[in-house]
Each structure stands twice: as C-alpha cells, then as structure tokens.
Amino acid sequence: MGLKDGVFRDDEAVSTTVGYILMTGVALIFLAIIMVTCVSIFVDNPSRVVMRSGFTDVGNAISTKIVDVYIVCPDNGTLTSVFTLPAEIGGSEYKVDASIGTGQDQMVEVSDLSGKVTVRMTINGIAESVSVSGSTMSGKWEHEIHYNSS
Amino acid sequence: MAGINPFVRDEGGQWILLSGLIIAVGLIVLSILLNQAMMAGGRSPEAILKFPKDDIREFRWEVHRWAHHNVSRLSDGAYISNLTNQTMLLYGSRGISVNLSVLDVNATNQTANLTLFITDGPTTCNFRREYVDCIHESI
Numbered sequence: 203m204g205l206k207d208g209v210f211r212d213d214e215a216v217s218t219t220v221g222y223i224l225m226t227g228v229a230l231i232f233l234a235i236i237m238v239t240c241v242s243i244f245v246d247n248p249s250r251v252v253m254r255s256g257f258t259d260v261g262n263a264i265s266t267k268i269v270d271v272y273i274v275c276p277d278n279g280t281l282t283s284v285f286t287l288p289a290e291i292g293g294s295e296y297k298v299d300a301s302i303g304t305g306q307d308q309m310v311e312v313s314d315l316s317g318k319v320t321v322r323m324t325i326n327g328i329a330e331s332v333s334v335s336g337s338t339m340s341g342k343w344e345h346e347i348h349y350n351s352s
Numbered sequence: 353m354a355g356i357n358p359f360v361r362d363e364g365g366q367w368i369l370l371s372g373l374i375i376a377v378g379l380i381v382l383s384i385l386l387n388q389a390m391m392a393g394g395r396s397p398e399a400i401l402k403f404p405k406d407d408i409r410e411f412r413w414e415v416h417r418w419a420h421h422n423v424s425r426l427s428d429g430a431y432i433s434n435l436t437n438q439t440m441l442l443y444g445s446r447g448i449s450v451n452l453s454v455l456d457v458n459a460t461n462q463t464a465n466l467t468l469f470i471t472d473g474p475t476t477c478n479f480r481r482e483y484v485d486c487i488h489e490s491i
Contacts, residue, residue, distance in 0.1 A: 244384070244387060248387055260400070263400035263401050264400060267400060267401070267403055270405045271403075273405065274405050274408045274409055274412075275477075276468075276477065276478070276480070276482065278479065278480050278481040278483075279468075279477070279478045279479040279480040279481070279482075280476075280477075280478045280480070281477045281478070282475070282476045282477075283403060283474060283475040283476075284475070285402070285474060286400075351480075
C-alpha cells in the first residue's frame, strides 16, 4: 500500500538532473530514428534530382548531335563523330540507348543502371528517313556517332 | 533554500525555450530545402556539343562554288593540286584538316564527281562521291 501510494500519488516528478537525462535520451533516440528514416529525403531524393538533370543534359546533347550529323551528312559518304560523356552522374553509371521507339517517335533514352531514373529525348523525327540505332554505356572512354550512306 | 543558486531555480524562460525549438525546426526545414536546391543546378557536357557543323557546310559550299566558276579547269591536275594545297593551308590555320580531289568530269554536261574530306579531330566527314552540276545547281 505504501509502495502504490509512493508511485501513483507522487506528484513531484523527477529531479532536474534525472529529468534532463531522460529528455536527452528521448531526444537522442528520436534523432537516431529520424536519421535512419530520412535517408530517402537527404540522399536518395537529391541524387535522383541530380541524375534527372544530368540525364536531361546528356540526352539533349546527344539528340542534338544526332540531328547535326543528319543535317550535314553526305549523300554518298561517311561521317564519324567521337565525343566523351561524364562517367557518372549522381554517383551512378548510365546507359544511352538511341533505339527507343520507331519512325517519327524514335527517341534517345538515358537511364541509370538500376532503372530508377529514365529520361527520353526526341530526335525530331529524323528516324523516319534515316535508320538510327545503337547504345553506349557511360563507363566507356569514348563514344561515337557513325553515319554511313550505304 | 537560500543556499541554492537562483539561476538554477529560475523557471521564467519558457518562451525562450519554445522559441529555440521553433528556430531549430525552422533550420531543419531550411537545410532540407537548401539540400534539394543546391543539387538542381547542372552544367551541360560541352564536349558532346562540339561539332563542326558550320565548317563542314562551309567547306562543301565553297567547293561547289569554286567548281561552278572553274568548270573548264576541273580536269587540270596541276591546278587542282595547287587549289587543294591552298585550301588545306586555309583550313589548317583553324585546326581543321581538309582534302579534295576530282574523280571524274563530264565536260559536255558540265558535271563532276569530287571526293571531299574534312576533320577537326573528333569529327571526320568523308564525301566519297560529291556530285556537282554546274548548269542545274543554283549556288
């Protein structure tokens, strides 16, 4: 009876020191949980934003280059253009595929290897008159666009 | 009680504590926003965009223009050789290597087939058989 009264009827709470320790402990546990659960906010999301932005740049640049090659390519001859790409964007290697879709709707697709981020760019429908195909991986030292009239 | 430090027993700062909490939450929100925003900027990979589109078109156009004005000399080997050397020097000063030669000439129809070659290093363009029609083409 004396114990029950002591626990439930004690309205003086804990001492300042114990209270401080309890509050600090609760805050630390809270922080640890936040750190674990917020990885997606602090790491995954920004890296996805970086990848999307970088892939858009790369996709635009490659589609522009393909269209440029189409504009100046000889009726009878060859045209080869070598270029480099960033090996990684947002900490991830990626693949550039120029054979997505057919005809007017053909597109250049840039995607990371895990498939989390995929960006597609049109090539102004030039695949309707010339056949565009091929793909490359960002890890390669050099990349090449090759045109052959025959 | 008189022996205890009044600073420790002072409980009148609840609003200060609360405002400290609000500022802390605000800082966390700002840091998340900043974290998102600073990643958004990117730089286009300029190495991909470098392409001598204008040089290729200009070289091709110049050769066509030259052929139109020199139909009678298209079969003159020495003249062609001299012209090729001059063109190579001209483009060479801009870091571009070019070459041209005459495959065949039809003096009656005033047409010719040429080969043109132009490269700036990364990009190489080879016109295996460039048809020039000095009568029907408009330059």
